[in-house]
Amino acid sequence: MPTSPSERPAPYDLAVIGAGPAGLAAAVTAAELGLRCVLLDAGPRPGGQYYRHPAPGLGAAHPERLHHGWSAFTGLTGRLAASTVTHLTEHHVWTAEQGDTWRLHATVGAGSTGSAVVEAKAVLLATGAYERQLPFPGWTLPGVVTAGGAQAMLKAGLVLPGRRIVVAGSGPLLLAAASSLVSAGAGVPAVVEAGNYLGYARGLGTLAANPAKLVEGAGHGARLLRGKVRLRRSSAVVEAHGTDRVTGVTVARLDAEWRPVPGTERRIDCDALAVGHGLLPQIELATELGAETVLTADRTVALKVDDGLRTSLPGLWAAGETCGVGGADLAIAEGELAARVIAGAPVPTALRRRRDRRRAFAGLMAAAHRPGPGWTDWLRPDTDVCRCEEVSVAAVREAVEELGATDSRTVKLLTRAGMGWCQGRMCGPAVACLSGSSELRPDSRPLSCPVPLAQLADGS
Amino acid sequence: MRRTPAELVGARPEPGHTIDFDGRPIPALPGQTIAAALWAEGILAWRTTRVNGRPRGAFCGIGACYDCLATVNGQASQRTCLLPAEPGTTVTTQEGHGRADLAV
Numbered sequence A: 001m002p003t004s005p006s007e008r009p010a011p012y013d014l015a016v017i018g019a020g021p022a023g024l025a026a027a028v029t030a031a032e033l034g035l036r037c038v039l040l041d042a043g044p045r046p047g048g049q050y051y052r053h054p055a056p057g058l059g060a061a062h063p064e065r066l067h068h069g070w071s072a073f074t075g076l077t078g079r080l081a082a083s084t085v086t087h088l089t090e091h092h093v094w095t096a097e098q099g100d101t102w103r104l105h106a107t108v109g110a111g112s113t114g115s116a117v118v119e120a121k122a123v124l125l126a127t128g129a130y131e132r133q134l135p136f137p138g139w140t141l142p143g144v145v146t147a148g149g150a151q152a153m154l155k156a157g158l159v160l161p162g163r164r165i166v167v168a169g170s171g172p173l174l175l176a177a178a179s180s181l182v183s184a185g186a187g188v189p190a191v192v193e194a195g196n197y198l199g200y201a202r203g204l205g206t207l208a209a210n211p212a213k214l215v216e217g218a219g220h221g222a223r224l225l226r227g228k229v230r231l232r233r234s235s236a237v238v239e240a241h242g243t244d245r246v247t248g249v250t251v252a253r254l255d256a257e258w259r260p261v262p263g264t265e266r267r268i269d270c271d272a273l274a275v276g277h278g279l280l281p282q283i284e285l286a287t288e289l290g291a292e293t294v295l296t297a298d299r300t301v302a303l304k305v306d307d308g309l310r311t312s313l314p315g316l317w318a319a320g321e322t323c324g325v326g327g328a329d330l331a332i333a334e335g336e337l338a339a340r341v342i343a344g345a346p347v348p349t350a351l352r353r354r355r356d357r358r359r360a361f362a363g364l365m366a367a368a369h370r371p372g373p374g375w376t377d378w379l380r381p382d383t384d385v386c387r388c389e390e391v392s393v394a395a396v397r398e399a400v401e402e403l404g405a406t407d408s409r410t411v412k413l414l415t416r417a418g419m420g421w422c423q424g425r426m427c428g429p430a431v432a433c434l435s436g437s438s439e440l441r442p443d444s445r446p447l448s449c450p451v452p453l454a455q456l457a458d459g460s
Numbered sequence B: 001m002r003r004t005p006a007e008l009v010g011a012r013p014e015p016g017h018t019i020d021f022d023g024r025p026i027p028a029l030p031g032q033t034i035a036a037a038l039w040a041e042g043i044l045a046w047r048t049t050r051v052n053g054r055p056r057g058a059f060c061g062i063g064a065c066y067d068c069l070a071t072v073n074g075q076a077s078q079r080t081c082l083l084p085a086e087p088g089t090t091v092t093t094q095e096g097h098g099r100a101d102l103a104v
């Protein structure tokens, strides 16, 4: 039950934040081991990003056609229904307070109008990730959407942003997105991947240890072949065209540093573009409390955890993408592992091995899709870097070159880039890159989401 | 004829309804978000930006980017990718910021 400060029930043994693959696996495992467990998620249904699925009212007889490994999910939701877990949907935790027990403050409801405080002795952060974007001319046009966003809108709402959708950026999510879009009837004239996939060849041992990943990749590949989708490697969309919505894109080849090669541009007509450059762990609830972080192979900031998935903060664990992006199977393995450690139960060797293999594969993927420094060459002075505050490349460069800013925080103060509604989630990587700071720090984000002022006053 | 997303998953939705978008009735299915109902009608923009007056709609689809803001049932700056398209929901194109009493 959500609590109000006046009727404080005993704290839960464990609060799990995020009901994606990691959080679901953790909550059911912990409850089965006897812990009193609460599972909070901002969304209306469990599943997180990977197992996002249509609302019951849409009457989907075959939701599994949009997922690989759907039975793993129905297994988890079956265990959830049979468990003692208190599942609080539409609870967005905006801050976590540390003390003798943890106090989690959440907005409640799709419109964030309600509020709740939940207390627990231990917390597991399974808040997943959001996509990394690298701006390019035209990226703010309607019809340009994120690759994961196209997936999410398709999986949950059964809708497409267009009929002819170019998929671009970098990372394995592009193949998954293209494959679902094709299955759902969209034309995908090209998948434009900035990396060259050669990185995978250097890790053949790791690939061989992860046969499920190969099968999944082969499934996407077969669907893409049937849909006559062309994969262009070492290439990027360097401009989206259109006035009020996208009507086409220009694709160019990239050199090894991701610099567009002049003379290689070609135009592809389309009515939508789904774009993204991998994922960024969503960890502000922990980093605002000073949790230590690590830099991953694709230059994202993830929580530092030990082999029991403990963060550097006592009583705070992390599992899944918050420890570094690695996919749904890894998230499930880590959720289960963390729950066992929290409950003081032994960790089976097979589970630890499964987790370690998947982590190794994640590292391989991350290295293969790390953005090259040359991508900024496709920017133009009038390209918006910050979508919210409409701050251009020229404004950011002025802050750096003329006003002497050397890091994102100073650029933000001088230009407002990163100060809008999304709190730098969309422009953060680009601003960090343009400001030339070599050190990557977690973005500062005191509240995880905008909070009605009245709730803020109550909560403190 | 190409396949549709609904055909792919064998969807047999409960009866639909309409929402109001700038005075125009838009069909919606139970459980769809406002952004999904608008996409289904081929509508990709329902906000203009504060500085340059440029059109915007859903970008991230998961509540992270705040590009999909609109005025919903009179409330400014609501994320339409999260809010359900319920019978009678009124959605108005939002011009400029319309910042409500929120802290970020």
Ligand SMILES: Cc1cc2nc3c(=O)[nH]c(=O)nc-3n(C[C@H](O)[C@@H](O)[C@H](O)COP(=O)(O)OP(=O)(O)OC[C@H]3O[C@@H](n4cnc5c(N)ncnc54)[C@H](O)[C@@H]3O)c2cc1C
Pocket (backbone or CB within 6 Å): A017, A018, A019, A020, A021, A022, A023, A040, A041, A042, A043, A047, A048, A049, A050, A051, A091, A092, A093, A094, A126, A127, A128, A129, A130, A131, A147, A148, A149, A151, A152, A173, A176, A177, A279, A282, A285, A319, A320, A321, A322, A326, A327, A328, A331, A448, B060, B062
């Ligand atoms: C938009 C998007 C689409 C994706 N699509 C695919 C795909 O099609 N195929 C694929 O292989 N991988 C996909 N991924 C990758 C995805 O991250 C998976 O690897 C997997 O879902 C990760 O599991 P997780 O449990 O770590 O996190 P997630 O699945 O991301 O789950 C995190 C959960 O935490 C909740 N949450 C976050 N912050 C809070 C908070 N402050 N308070 C309360 N709840 C919170 C979220 O609502 C979410 O349900 C996608 C990622 C994104 C961002």
Ligand code: FES
Pocket (backbone or CB within 6 Å): B057, B058, B059, B060, B061, B062, B063, B064, B065, B066, B067, B068, B069, B079, B080, B081, B082
């Ligand atoms: S589309 Fe990004 S918040 Fe709604």
